[in-house]
Amino acid sequence: MPTSLAPVSIDELKAIAKRVRAHIVEMVYEAQSGHPGGSLSSVELGVALYWNHLRIDPANPEDPGRDRFILSKGHATPFYYAVLAERGFFSTELLKGFRKLGSPLQGHPSMQALPGIEMSGGSLGQGLSFAIGHALAGRLAGREFRCWVLLGDGELNEGQVWEAAMAIPHFGLGDRVIALVDRNGIQNDGFADRIMRTNPPAMFAGFGWKVIECDGHDMAAVDAALAEAERPDERPRVVVAHTVKGKGVSFMENNPGFHGKAPTREQLEQALAQIAEGLA
Known part of the structure; x- marks a missing residue:
């Protein structure tokens, strides 16, 4: 079973998160396309997970005993690629090619394009079901890896999510699949609860899950929540x-317009300055 490096400190995680945020806005600016808002809101979840909880070896990304991270909200590739590059799966130099012709950094993740990608994503609602397949295969093979699945809260409008939420406890996969919800309150067409009102904690609890809530931008709280999710329980977690859509960049925060919009050069410079200073 591969393991992550020794857990890093909260201050170190915060420093990594700043680098990831800077990569995100630079990538989207250079491509003049992409999804910055939901990428920025996911940063603390991804950094805490990849450095302190995900049992992986970037030098051996195909290890059959590795944990799997499944990006169900597949449009958030700026976040995904930045985390993978910082974690050592490939060079950060590749980030400059995001969404450019011939680059492996496609707008949505492809398992064939880059090491560390576990699901070719894009169409929303599929990640939790995909994790069930991995988890059942792992059980049949006698392997103890976990599948961590990151969902967006707008994505929870998809019925397939709730079919999977029923199936995971039914098939006894609670220690093999852990769900993460980036509850930033905004989706492609506007504020999520105006489009379809949901209550993720109550809904998951109703399907028999243990619900752990946290401030998604408090790195210590996120790290503690992930640790709690790892503890054995008869229920899936x-x-x-x-979170805040566009976190770290004042003009992107809680702004539906930056779900899938690139900044101008002036906005990029403002964003990078704010990220560096932690102003937003």
Whole structure:
């Protein structure tokens, strides 16, 4: 079973998160396309997970005993690629090619394009079901890896999510699949609860899950929530992280317009300055 390096400190995680945020806005600016808002809201979840909880070896990304991270909200590739590069799966130099012709950094993740990608994503609602397949295969093979699945809260409008939420406890996969919800309150067309009102903690609890809630931008709280999710329980676990779309960049925060919009050069410079200073 591969393991992550020794857990890093909260201050180190925060420093990594700043680098990831800077990569995100630079990538989207250079491509003049992409999804910055939901990428920025996911940063603390991804950094805490990849450095302190995900049992992986970037030098051996095909290890059959590795934990799997499944990006169900597949449009958040700026976040995904930045985390993978910082974690050592490939060079950060590749990030400059995001969404450019011939680059492996496609707008949605492809398992064939880059090491560390576990699901070719894009169409929303599929990640939790995909994790069930991995988890059942792992059980049949006698392997103890976990599948961590990151969902967006707008994605929870998809019925397939709730079919999977029923199936995971039914098939006894609670220690093999852990769900993470980036609860930033905004989706492609606007504010999530105006489009379809949901209550993720109550809904998952109703399907028999243990619900762990946290401030998704408090790195210590996120790290503690992920640790709690790892503890054995007869129920499957879901971490509902309350986040801010566009976190770290003032003009992107809680702004539906930056779900899938690139900044101008002036906005990029403002964003990078705010990220560096931690102003937003």
